[in-house]
Amino acid sequence: MPPGITIAADAPELSAANTGFMLICSALVMLMTPGLAFFYGGMVRVKSTLNMLMMSFISLGIVTILWVLYGFSVAFGTDHGSLFGWEGDYVGLSGLGINQLWDGYTIPVYVFAVFQLMFAVITPALISGALADRVKFTAWALFIALWATIVYFPVAHWVWGTGGWAFELGVIDFAGGTAVHINAGAAALGVILVIGKRVGFKKDPMRPHSLPLVMLGAALLWFGWFGFNAGSWLGNDDGVGALMFVNTQVATAAAMLAWLLYEKLRHGACTTLGAASGAVAGLVAITPSGGSCSPLGAIAIGAIAGVLCAMAVGLKFRFGYDDSLDVVGVHLVGGIAGSILVGFFATGGGQSKAQGLFYGGGLDQLWKQLAGVGAVLAYSLIASAVLALLIDKTIGMRVSEDDEVAGIDQVEHAETAYDFSGAGGGRAPRTAAVPAPGADGADGADGADGGAQDTAQVQRNKKVDA
């Protein structure tokens, strides 16, 4: 968030243009969460598609409610000790007038609250990519609620809330490099260190089941990200939002090209997954820095992040931690790259007057960025690991091995994403009782498919009977 533009003497008035712009931006950011769901959903195997979609989608439910109840108050209420906020009027958004403006800006508090809500929704959803295939849905829902409360809301206050320590120190995080991406990436690392690897990690092929779905998700993310980034100036009076829009586009393009070039040189092919991943890496990296750098700087930041993230996604195989869909490799590494590169590329002519190393600002901004990165990384990593441990020791974090092999969709959601029974001419009706989830033992994979078809068949028969 930008520091408050205080227009001396004249109190700001509600701007219809800015309010409309911000409502559209909020809707764009909302679209990123289902976009993320598709991005992740295409990358998992057929048997866990729905679970992956649901892990993102549920955040729209849980975090929305918590945000209105107390999240907004903790993140943006009156500061307490530079660590968290609290404001009675923000609780339940109950003490607000519909014309009440957000602190020094030209938009209503409601608009600011709903824009920030969408950030709070997508951040925990980002974590889910690391946990694919193996986490109980109820445990995940509980984790989201606790994580948002203990990690996201306070960290958002540190970085964006007036009085928050990182905000007061002058850490530049325009739209969420630390608060969103490093936060989610570090949390992902913390949780997977507790819950462990998928069954068959490094042994079984775990190819993405639908790259078109991944591409669709990446495209929706890219589109929604314009709201995420350009909206973070909270209005459009002085061009910073427009600069951010331009930088978002060019950095993303540069990162996609850089990732593809790296792939072509290293593996011999420009892949679809590489294009989608590179684009997301660029979006992540430009998020903290795009309000401060020039478009040429944005190209450099995107290209650097594209190559770094492409290199980083292989780390899980080297170090043996199972970050299923590379949340660490893309969001943590991309977020760190973007946040630190601000210290080099900030021109002093955008969101902040601070200049980076390449623009004569010396090391001043760089160390502030490093402080922000380090603190958020450490806090999120440790707090998330502790939360995961707590949940694991109480209700259990993982599904059983049998259920994981059989496919988490059926076990946790009583559904399957696709009906393949039409292929090959279909099967004769089978009206045997539907096997209990996971009852197939080691024969799980086959059993799951049989079970799914049985369920579908039973339902069809019921329809005919009716």
Add this chain to the structure above:
Amino acid sequence: MKLITAVVKPHRLDEIKEALQAFGVHGLTVTEASGYGRQRGHTEVYRGAEYTVDLVPKIRIEVLVDDDDAEQLIEVVVKAARTGKIGDGKVWSVPVDTAVRVRTGERGPDAL
């Protein structure tokens, strides 16, 4: 009678069908198949992780013919299927005891 089975590259199907028609074959059965021979599949790369895909898509064509025509027909199929590149497939024949046309009950060569 002989059963000629050909497991070939999917994109050669049209050429083989035309060649068989020109030869005078009245019917055939085509199945989608997958497998590998000496080429052992191919490699796919996802974010740098390489996966070896052993089984590659093939088409399996089956034709019943008279003993006298078998050798010549095999030649026809092989010629139509050949691209000269690795993975062109295989053709073989096995003897068949009985064949019955379901509609009429005709047996043996009459059923072809």
